[in-house]
Amino acid sequence: MSENSETRPSADELVYNFRRERPTRRLGLVALGGLLFAAMGLFGWKMYGQSEPGGSNASGSGAVNAGGALTHTVAKGRLLVTVVAAGNMESAKNVEVKCQVAGGTTILKIVPEGTEVEAGELLVTLDSSTIEDQLNAQKINLGKAQASKIQAEENFGAAEIAVQEYAEGIYVKELQTAEANINIAQENLRSSENLLEHTRKMSRKGFVTSLQVEADEFSVERSKLELQSARTAKDVLEKFSRRKMLKELEAKREAAGALVTSEQAAFNLEQVKKARLERQLANCEIKAPQNGIVIYANDQGGGRGMGSSSGVKIEEGATVRDAQTILRLPDLSNMQVKMTVHESKVERLKVGMPASVKISDREFQGKIVTIANQPEPGSWMNANLKEYATIVKIGGEADGLKPAMTAEVEVLIADLSDILTVPVSCVVEQGGRFNAWVVSGPNKFERRPLTVGLTNDKVFEIKDGLKEGDVVLLNPKAMVEEARKEEPRTGPQEGDTNKKFGAAALKSEPNGSEKKSHGGEKKVANDDKPAGAGPNAPATTSGGQPKAAGGFKMPTVAEIMKQDTDGDGKISKDEASEQLKSRWEQNDTDGDGFLDRKEAKEMVDRITKFIKERQAGGGGPGGAPAGPGGQ
Numbered sequence: 001m002s003e004n005s006e007t008r009p010s011a012d013e014l015v016y017n018f019r020r021e022r023p024t025r026r027l028g029l030v031a032l033g034g035l036l037f038a039a040m041g042l043f044g045w046k047m048y049g050q051s052e053p054g055g056s057n058a059s060g061s062g063a064v065n066a067g068g069a070l071t072h073t074v075a076k077g078r079l080l081v082t083v084v085a086a087g088n089m090e091s092a093k094n095v096e097v098k099c100q101v102a103g104g105t106t107i108l109k110i111v112p113e114g115t116e117v118e119a120g121e122l123l124v125t126l127d128s129s130t131i132e133d134q135l136n137a138q139k140i141n142l143g144k145a146q147a148s149k150i151q152a153e154e155n156f157g158a159a160e161i162a163v164q165e166y167a168e169g170i171y172v173k174e175l176q177t178a179e180a181n182i183n184i185a186q187e188n189l190r191s192s193e194n195l196l197e198h199t200r201k202m203s204r205k206g207f208v209t210s211l212q213v214e215a216d217e218f219s220v221e222r223s224k225l226e227l228q229s230a231r232t233a234k235d236v237l238e239k240f241s242r243r244k245m246l247k248e249l250e251a252k253r254e255a256a257g258a259l260v261t262s263e264q265a266a267f268n269l270e271q272v273k274k275a276r277l278e279r280q281l282a283n284c285e286i287k288a289p290q291n292g293i294v295i296y297a298n299d300q301g302g303g304r305g306m307g308s309s310s311g312v313k314i315e316e317g318a319t320v321r322d323a324q325t326i327l328r329l330p331d332l333s334n335m336q337v338k339m340t341v342h343e344s345k346v347e348r349l350k351v352g353m354p355a356s357v358k359i360s361d362r363e364f365q366g367k368i369v370t371i372a373n374q375p376e377p378g379s380w381m382n383a384n385l386k387e388y389a390t391i392v393k394i395g396g397e398a399d400g401l402k403p404a405m406t407a408e409v410e411v412l413i414a415d416l417s418d419i420l421t422v423p424v425s426c427v428v429e430q431g432g433r434f435n436a437w438v439v440s441g442p443n444k445f446e447r448r449p450l451t452v453g454l455t456n457d458k459v460f461e462i463k464d465g466l467k468e469g470d471v472v473l474l475n476p477k478a479m480v481e482e483a484r485k486e487e488p489r490t491g492p493q494e495g496d497t498n499k500k501f502g503a504a505a506l507k508s509e510p511n512g513s514e515k516k517s518h519g520g521e522k523k524v525a526n527d528d529k530p531a532g533a534g535p536n537a538p539a540t541t542s543g544g545q546p547k548a549a550g551g552f553k554m555p556t557v558a559e560i561m562k563q564d565t566d567g568d569g570k571i572s573k574d575e576a577s578e579q580l581k582s583r584w585e586q587n588d589t590d591g592d593g594f595l596d597r598k599e600a601k602e603m604v605d606r607i608t609k610f611i612k613e614r615q616a617g618g619g620g621p622g623g624a625p626a627g628p629g630g631q
Helices: 003-007 011-048 129-205 210-283 494-501 557-561 577-580 597-616
Strands: 071-073 075-091 096-100 105-110 121-126 285-287 325-330 336-343 352-357 362-371 388-395 406-423 429-430 433-441 444-455 461-463 471-475
Touching: 075 388, 075 444, 105 325, 105 336, 129 210, 210 285, 336 362, 336 406, 352 388, 406 444, 557 597
Parallel strands: none
Antiparallel strands: 071 471, 075 336, 075 406, 096 325, 105 121, 121 285, 336 388, 352 362, 352 406, 362 388, 406 461, 429 433, 433 444, 433 471, 444 461
């Protein structure tokens, strides 16, 4: 036998040693259990017997009364009331970079998304080949327009000279000729008259015949006629010919002037076209208007739950239309948080309230700058959720913050000191009233009606009903049968209907448009009814709206047309909700940029048909349509 085998204990020795050590082990286990029980009791006392300022019990004891009830001693303390909501970082100065090329074009080069750029840096290069061809053709058109303008100006100058030439030259010359003809005719008449007188004297003496006298008399008459004709010619020139010629020449001058104006306008128009093409050519190189980080405007469209997207993807080679947003440049030095607050809490918020913003492991101080007065567009799958956008401006330096970072915002509503508070578990609401149960003796509890103030979901502010030092139950529903009773909410009695509903309550029959059908439901307008309503139509709500799996509720045409805020009978894209915009081109069937009642009816019919087909094919919860326009 080896040395090791000699020193090894036998089986009997092992049993003896185990039995001898077992009581000691049992005592150790009992001691360990006692320590665990004590620790659990201390944890329970910390949880239910005390409160921290603003959320727990400022001074309470975990005293245990009859029946093992947990209690709380009412004391004065501090109450912090806050509203906590999640939000996303965004820039307070977000500049959109848009395509300014008429008719759209193609992206040739674009800086990578997420690049930090400075003002003036080249961001996007667009295809300019078409614009360059148009610009060259426009330069030719501009040259032709300039030549026509110059020719018109020269013609107008010649017409002006023609008017002046006639008035001051030709007319004067013709007038002088007419006056000369009159003078000549007068001289001829005087000569003829002298000659006739001489001939008559000679005829009486017998030197000339009577025929000669007759010839001289005819000569006198002819001279008189010539004088009269010369005078008439002068009168015609002064009274008619001058005026007529001036009118004709002035009309030509005015026509030439109008042609100058027309050619000048045509020339200016061609210049404007050339300048516009030059600007568009320059717009093919888009530079940063400010410092910021590049974010592509990849707006994802399509219906929810359909797994499709009709959004435009920004990348090299993509086609962009005129006025389409290509990039967004948020100013990283001017950041804010956009959070959505539920309608039950938004009324507690006010502009100017301080806020604490936590982003990752960093905390910032800020304040509310705006609160929306209209809820955010909700999902068609959860249309009853109403949340209001609230902007919190971050104060001080905000280096390192980027858009779309998740932020947790805590807004301080009130900071009250030296007020009575109790944990919310002490208060029971029954019939619209708040009650607490005060310990009045061993196994005796007294109900106290309370007037409560603010709460932060941990403690209530007690305005009346309790006093400092009162001991109240922490778990009244577990200890008192009375606390578990449901009391009806106090409402108007039979004689109080006028106070609640107005003096005209139940005194008038519904009008014709509200008369109920045989099924007891309100009739709806014909164009509000989904197409194909009948035995095989999809399941509908009480208002005749089709249902789909997942709780989707189909809007009626009347509900959709409520988005027509200006009352013109049509929904513009500015009036439409985000869901309606997501498939605008598909719903705007006539392409006029508006949705009228007919198009809304067609949209509802399409979705109704889609729901019917999905239900017929056994569509599950994921088969709900995308809302208006979803297919």
